[in-house]
Amino acid sequence: MLLKRKYLFGTTILASVMAAMAAPAFAQTTTPPAQDQDATEVEEVVVTGSRIRRDPTTSATPLIQVTGEELQNTGLATVIDYLATIPALANSQVPSDTVGSVLNATGLSLPNLRSLGANRTLTLVDGRRHVGSSFGGLSVDVDTIPRLLIQNVEIITGGASSVYGADAVSGVLNFQLRKDFEGLEIDATAREVNQGGPYGGRISALAGANFFDDRLNVYVFGEYEKNDEITSLDIDWVRRANTLLGVDADPTATPYDGFIDAQLFQNVVRLDNPRWGQVTLANNQQPSPLNDPDVAQPSTTCPDVTQVTNVSCYSVDPTKTYWFDGGSARLANFGTRVGNTGANRGFNIGGDGENPAEFTFGSRVPDSESKRFQVGANFELTDNIHGLLEAKYISEDSFQRSQPTFFDVFLLDGTDSGGTTSGRLRTQTNRLRGTSQFDLRYSDNAFLPANVKAAIAANQIQNYNNPTTAAPGTPGAVTAGPTAQFARHEMFGPDRYQENHRELQRYVAGLTGEYDRVGFVNNLTWDISYTFGQADNLNNEFTVESQRFALAADAVVDTAGIVNGKPGEIVCRVQLLNAQNPALATGSASTTGLYDYVRGGDLRSSATGRGNIAQCRPLNIFGKGNQSAEALAYVKDKTFVVQQNQQEDAIATVSGQLWDFWGAGPLGVAIGAEYRKETAEATGRSAGVGDRFVFGNGSTDFPKRSYETEEYFGEISLPLLRDSWMGEYAELSGSYRTSDYSTVGKQDVYGVNLVYRPISDITFRSSLNTSIRVPSLGENFSLASQTFVSFVGDPCATSVINAPGLAADIRQNRINNCGALAAAKGLTFDFAGATPQTTDDFAPVYSSTVAGVNSGNPFLQPEESESFTFSTALQPHFFPNFSLVLDYYEIEITNVINAVGALAVAGNCVNGPTLNTAACATIFRNDPTPGRAFYVGAPAGDPIGGFIQGSVNYAKRTVRGLDFTVNYGIETADLIGHDWGMLRYRLAGSWLIEQKNFTDIANPGVFTESASTVFFPRVRMSSTLSWNPTDRLQIQWVADWQSSQDIIFARDFIANSDSRPTEYLETGNFVRNDFSVQYDLQDNLTLRAGVTNAFDAEQAPWIGTTLDSNFDPYGRRFNIGINWRPY
Structure with missing residues (x-):
């Protein structure tokens, strides 16, 4: 810390010494006020x-x-x-x-x-x-x-x-x-x-x-x-759905092509994951041309029902995606499609869809x-x-x-493991693949519209060749593919609260x-x-009980009235199977009968299973507003701590x-x-x-x-x-x-x-x-408890490894280490982005968060810190009612205890010159889904999941900066010659010089700099001007100002200077202005009123709909108050 303290003398000391040198000269000629001479006690x-x-x-x-x-x-x-x-x-x-x-x-x-x-x-x-x-x-x-x-x-x-x-x-x-x-x-x-x-x-x-x-x-x-x-849609700028979307995708080997990669759009809706869903038939997307601006959409591969859970099979498509209106369905209206990079392009303006911010959070406050x-x-x-x-x-x-519950429902009539449409799912419960995934037979579902059933039955996948360098502007040629009688219903379901x-x-x-x-x-x-x-x-x-949700969604028509004596009644398939009393299920999950995918064996073998059958109410999951109160009550559940x-x-x-x-x-x-x-x-x-x-x-x-x-x-x-x-x-x-x-x-x-x-x-x-x-x-001492983490930004993803701003040594380390991890599973990917095509990239698409566990660490050591401050307080007697305080500070914490996030741990696993075995041992790339073998995840029912997340002692955290406070007061009579009361001014602020986190246990010298990033402005100040025209009245203006914060560092932008418009690199300066008035109506009665954020300042639109609480997000608002002291 010695070198850092030398920096102090270029800031605080310089100002202090200058003030000290000036003050004695005035002291020799200025007589202190009488009250100061008397105030010795x-x-x-x-x-x-x-x-x-x-x-x-x-x-x-x-x-x-x-x-x-x-x-x-x-x-x-x-x-x-x-x-x-x-x-x-x-x-x-x-x-x-x-x-x-x-x-x-x-x-x-x-x-x-x-x-x-x-x-x-x-x-x-x-x-x-x-x-x-x-x-x-x-x-x-x-x-x-x-x-x-x-x-x-x-x-x-x-x-x-x-x-x-x-x-x-x-x-x-x-x-x-x-x-x-x-x-x-x-x-x-x-x-x-x-x-x-x-x-x-x-x-x-x-x-x-x-x-x-x-x-x-x-x-x-x-x-x-x-x-x-306060909900998301209560906030006006969130309702505008400001969204920064990609419009040109650069090849990883050539990050700069002169075309701006991202643009800001407003009033955007998203149709790929709405409330109560949309159905997309299995499809491949046509590869984009190679010339710019390009979509950089690779040729997807979705050959047959064995790929039913492969998210690459379900890119939304104007000819394959169905939207629900009441009880009917139609091909979705894609309006003006925006954000045209990647395969799954779900954003549009003026078409079907919902505000993308609506499902990120329900409540904002x-x-x-x-x-x-x-x-x-x-x-x-x-x-x-x-x-x-x-x-x-x-x-x-x-x-x-x-965020509401969310489900991937795979619509197919085949068996559990793929193959033909044998019809065996007619006589078994629908397969649960996880708390948010299950299979559903489509052909006899009581609520799925007939035109969607027919479309699935007739669905055929188109295969495409990749474009050639000889004809870069020509999309890949179309070749006929196999019949693919399956689809995905992607949806947000009932609220969680x-x-x-x-x-x-x-x-x-x-x-x-x-x-x-x-x-x-x-x-x-x-x-x-x-x-x-x-x-x-x-x-x-x-929340909801996932097994009940799946059972309720599997609704059929009881033609003969076997369940309740009402021919033509819509019932849960599980009740119909129970009434038909088939043989008890034994053996594998595909055995005929009422198989229990949660507890194993026959669903009727447990009290919970029997209750799920008896109380089941058919649930229409296709389209908003089609759900009965009874069915929703059946699927809803509550947990407590x-x-x-x-x-x-x-x-x-x-x-x-x-x-x-x-x-x-x-x-x-x-x-x-x-x-x-x-x-x-x-x-x-x-x-x-x-x-x-x-x-x-x-x-x-x-x-x-x-x-x-x-x-x-x-x-x-x-x-x-x-x-x-x-x-x-x-x-x-x-x-x-x-x-x-x-x-x-x-x-x-x-x-x-x-x-x-x-x-x-x-x-x-x-x-x-x-x-x-x-x-x-x-x-x-916390015991293992389940949690969920987003792995968007997987550190082994080819696009992440080759993203602008990643240090060259870390990039090379990731290429080597991710390659070693993949090789251990018999897999090969182009982590370096060396080939012109992207089909060999590792390009994970995490459609939902990954389950894992949080756990305590009994071996943690105490944090230790050293803090140093140097302050100067100036109150010159020759400048009445003025004061200046400068506080320099620096703090260094070692053995920092922090619950390092699973995504950060995944990065620590591969960032070093060799694999960090301690970090790698807590990240599990065991997703059993076809096409996802290198994804972070684990089979359904795994007690741990895809990661273990807990507290560790890492290297250190440092911060240093300078606080400053200025106070001044003056009578208006002294200022302008008229007695209009007293003016007081206060400016309090902080200059953040650095804030560094050293979190990589394997590389303790590597740090991330927080200073100047979002939430960590270099300078933040609060300015307060008070006017007391009389002893009873006070009017106040407070301005809370913060300097612009980096979204992307300029040094990183240079490597890919067309990644976004330059004005989108920073948040821009932000100031909130508050005004208040306070009046003593009587000696014992005070009234007050005010307006907060008087000029309705909002965060920069290119930040999107993420609510950054340091930028006041709630707009202009008013308040009134009273204070009464009757005796």
């Missing part, structure tokens, strides 16, 4: 970052302060939404980050300092720990802290483990609550949470009273808050309802001893819709003593407290002042001890699922696990000088903590701080702190 308090009472101006740690009034007056929906506007907290987890595939965490609001992860930010309440809301972890949902009770929030932007313990790697948020409140205060707000609705609101009440000559203060708090769900209560008492036992009691209860309910019910309770009891002098110790204070917290979460996931975190924390501290050795001030000392126990347990989904075949996420029980820690800490502050020829003030301080964990043993951390004020106008601060983060219970 400064109250010493405990400031976040230290347990020693001190003058706040001598704090050695950079602090950001947010007042409770700011949190109340904001028009943003949650506390975390407001905190996330602070540049240092910009990537905090806001509610919109908890939707989609996120499980069990809907609505959690977690602060994330320096974008290093919420689990590396320690959140305290009045300096005490708070139970974590994220299961098995310590991250605190700050929206469980009652907003009206918050006095202020003090934020340390640097490591502080030696003072507060583990997890303060990137910093600390300390929520300081109001004390000794007397009276009644009611605060209410109503707001739009999205332009034009939906809406949200909150009402809070705080009442307090003093008793026994003000020796006892009791308060009661209650709050109710409701925020409506969850629906939430919260009830928060807190009671407390502060009391004087004696003149020197004070007591504290506090109890809090929070109840929160949230709801979100995730989650309901979370959380309850949190926290209890605090403490005693504090204060004495002017005890023996040789002055200003002695002691504090002892005990905190118990418990967070409970019940998550219900509503029950989770609990518990925290016990007992802490005792003693602090005081000792001797003043040389007149600079007394020596400050604090010592203490802490005991903490963290416990977690959960009942997993698997316990409630039993032997049902549920579409969704499985998880095993989490047995009760806990760890304990005993910690001892100390802190000392040594004033070096005061009012000396060497300067006005200087102080050296240090802190040390030793901890003994039951899981990872003994850990030691320390901190050293220096404050130097050469003159009253300028102060320098510097700190060096070490911190640790101990593996959470979830990271250590």
Whole structure:
């Protein structure tokens, strides 16, 4: 870090020294204001970052302060939404980050300092720990802290483990609550949470009273808050369906051909995977011409029914794809087809299809309802001893819709393993291939329109030759292919959604003593407290039971009325077979009878199977709106998980002042001890699922696990000088903590701080702190649980290996290593893209996510970090009401614990000079589907799936940057000669110099740079201009600005400079403007109103419909509020 610190002197020091040199010259000629000369007494308090009472101006740690009034007056929906506007907290987890595939965490609001992860930010309440809301972890949902009770929030932007313990790697948020409140205060707000609705609101009440000559203060708090769900189609720019699509495909060996490869389209619809589906007959696509612009569509091969699950057989085609209107079907209207690269070109404008954003997420912000209560008492036992009691209860309910269920239904009348249309499927249950794939007999299905049945029966595949270099503009010649009596019905089905019910309770009891002098110790204070917290979460996931879905879809006409005595009734085939009472199925899956593809044997052999037969209701899966309520009720299912975190924390501290050795001030000392126990347990989904075949996420029980820690800490502050020829003030301080964990043993951390004020106008601060983060219970002990990951971008795909921007050495390594993996399976692909044709490329098409497991790692080691800060604070007396603060920081974390995603692990497997055996051992290329032998995947029923995903200790993570804050205030009378009140201005921002992740265990020197990429702007600033024309009125303008972020680095673009228009390389600068007004109608009644994102700023359209929460996505919205203090 030494070299990096030298960089500091080109930024902070330069500005600081210049200011320091200028200030004395003015000091010699300028007389300080009278009030400054008189203000020699400064109250010493405990400031976040230290347990020693001190003058706040001598704090050695950079602090950001947010007042409770700011949190109340904001028009943003949650506390975390407001905190996330602070540049240092910009990537905090806001509610919109908890939707989609996120499980069990809907609505959690977690602060994330320096974008290093919420689990590396320690959140305290009045300096005490708070139970974590994220299961098995310590991250605190700050929206469980009652907003009206918050006095202020003090934020340390640097490591502080030696003072507060583990997890303060990137910093600390300390929520300081109001004390000794007397009276009644009611605060209410109503707001739009999205332009034009939906809406949200909150009402809070705080009442307090003093008793026994003000020796006892009791308060009661209650709050109710409701925020409506925001769906994808509630957001206007998402409805416009901005989509960047390929229009020219460059051969991998020649990435630049002078034709722009991608263009932006609006109002796009997608017809290849709509709600309740479309049917595409098996087909081959004609190869594209070789001249530009080209489709780069290879000749597909789909010879017969043995390829029924090969997705290459089902490219949507104007002559092969059927769209459903009510109960009928017709060839799909492809409108103006756009995005004409690849075989499966499903995008169009003006034709059939649906907004592609509709099925990425259902909810963009969850629906939430919260009830928060807190009671407390502060009391004087004696003149020197004070007591504290506090109890809090929070109840929160949230709801979100995730991506709907999705199915590939293969329509064929052949046997399970291929071959002829023998008709044997008439007398057996339809084959389940997985939770989202099954076969369905088409010829006698009661709901499939007759014209589609006839088309499948007559379907013939066309084979094509590839175009020749002699005639590059001529498509390949057509040759007749085989009859292919099969098709695929690709569809999104019923919604999946989650309901979370959380309850949190926290209890605090403490005693504090204060004495002017005890023996040789002055200003002695002691504090002892005990905190118990418990967070409970019940998550219900509503989905479908896949076996029931397949059985219900297999609907036939009961001509003779065998099932219910109603001739001509549509029934489930499984009920008809059961009524006909065939012989019990035994042996292979293709045996005649009611075979159970989930549990094996006869479907009637299990209680679940018998129930699935008896309750079956025929389901029409062909076309939106054709489903009966009874059939939907039959297929729907629910899984649940029950989770609990518990925290016990007992802490005792003693602090005081000792001797003043040389007149600079007394020596400050604090010592203490802490005991903490963290416990977690959960009942997993698997316990409630039993032997049902549920579409969704499985998880095993989490047995009760806990760890304990005993910690001892100390802190000392040594004033070096005061009012000396060497300067006005200087102080050296240090802190040390030793901890003994039951899981990872003994850990030691320390901190050293220096404050130097050469003159009253300028102060320098510097700190060096070490911190640790101990593996959470979830990271250590989670049992294997099912999850799903997209493998689009498979690192062995030929197109990915040869994509612009991939380093040459990694490209060559992937060619070699992927080749070795393929050779081990007896396969050969052109990974290098060396041949002009693409038929020999490895070109995987993952039509859905891949199932695998998440698992804990009991061998994780603690993270260790070192943070360095250097700060300059300038308050020139010759420039009244002005201040400038510059905070340089750098943090390096080693042994970083991170759940490296399965796709990243697949990359680590092949990125190095040789195969990374540890990474490769967790990625399984075992997909049994014909034509997919090298795909990541596993056979149906495999307990692991295609990958194992878990936490590991990898090399390190580094970040460095510069925070800056400018404050200025001036009376308008001094500015323009007229008294129109007071103007105040504040500019707070951060310059991110670098943020690097070293995640490749096999190549620890290889890193990815996050700085300047999306979510990590180089510069982010918040500008606040306040005008108080009278004592009762305040008007405020806040502009939240962030610099443009790289979508593709320019250095990567050079290698393929026609990949997109140059303006699409970056997001463009983004600014959100908020305006608010606050008026004191009476001394006890305040009204407020505001508009957020007043100019309706939107993210750049070429980003697409992905919701990047740092670009305010919700448009112009209004809010109003009232604060009433009747007594």
